[in-house]
Amino acid sequence: DQQVKQNSPSLSVQEGRISILNCDYTNSMFDYFLWYKKYPAEGPTFLISISSIKDKNEDGRFTVFLNKSAKHLSLHIVPSQPGDSAVYFCAARPMDSNYQLIWGAGTKLIIKP
Amino acid sequence: DSGVTQTPKHLITATGQRVTLRCSPRSGDLSVYWYQQSLDQGLQFLIQYYNGEERAKGNILERFSAQQFPDLHSELNLSSLELGDSALYFCASSSRVGAMSEAFFGQGTRLTVV
Numbered sequence: 001d002q003q004v005k006q007n008s009p010s011l012s013v014q015e016g017r018i019s020i021l022n023c024d025y026t027n028s029m030f031d032y033f034l035w036y037k038k039y040p041a042e043g044p045t046f047l048i049s050i051s052s053i054k055d056k057n058e059d060g061r062f063t064v065f066l067n068k069s070a071k072h073l074s075l076h077i078v079p080s081q082p083g084d085s086a087v088y089f090c091a092a093r094p095m096d097s098n099y100q101l102i103w104g105a106g107t108k109l110i111i112k113p
Numbered sequence: 114d115s116g117v118t119q120t121p122k123h124l125i126t127a128t129g130q131r132v133t134l135r136c137s138p139r140s141g142d143l144s145v146y147w148y149q150q151s152l153d154q155g156l157q158f159l160i161q162y163y164n165g166e167e168r169a170k171g172n173i174l175e176r177f178s179a180q181q182f183p184d185l186h187s188e189l190n191l192s193s194l195e196l197g198d199s200a201l202y203f204c205a206s207s208s209r210v211g212a213m214s215e216a217f218f219g220q221g222t223r224l225t226v227v
Binding site: 002004006009034041042043044045046049089091093097100101102103104105106 | 115117153154155156157158169171203205213214215216217218219220221
């Protein structure tokens, strides 16, 4: 039973346009959500996070939106650049754990020149 | 370069065998996490150590064990290997307990069981 779902295995976006990556979760007991980026042959790297008490967090070209009623979060990248081509993972932290993260399966983002 | 070193990068072994994966955390990091990523799946948390002591356990099979040594490097031991154990195994380290947003991941060890 997947508690964190990324329903799009891949997404292709034109350079300069907005990339929107989506993530849905089923457990209301998550208090923190994180996005990671992963290039081939490398480990995931932390990108941006959001607390469950907020609905938006922005860091440069990256913005994460959280809709608690819909149990949905999204990562917006504006403008998209070729270096953004990577696999993006959504992860959620259970309230009763500081250690564990529940991960989505990832979405492969391809930025077309 | 994240500063976290995992060896070996690739490992091919037969069913029933035992392997050891090694992780050297970033200098000064006391926390080490192990994750498993099977094909087209998200990362599954296995276990965490902090300064030599086990801190948290996730979906780690009884055939798997881990330890963190006094020099803070960690090893993940996988025994009685099955085909389904084929996966990418990641190690991550952080300076604090529970600060996953501050954790750095290694490149991973790709294990193939044949």
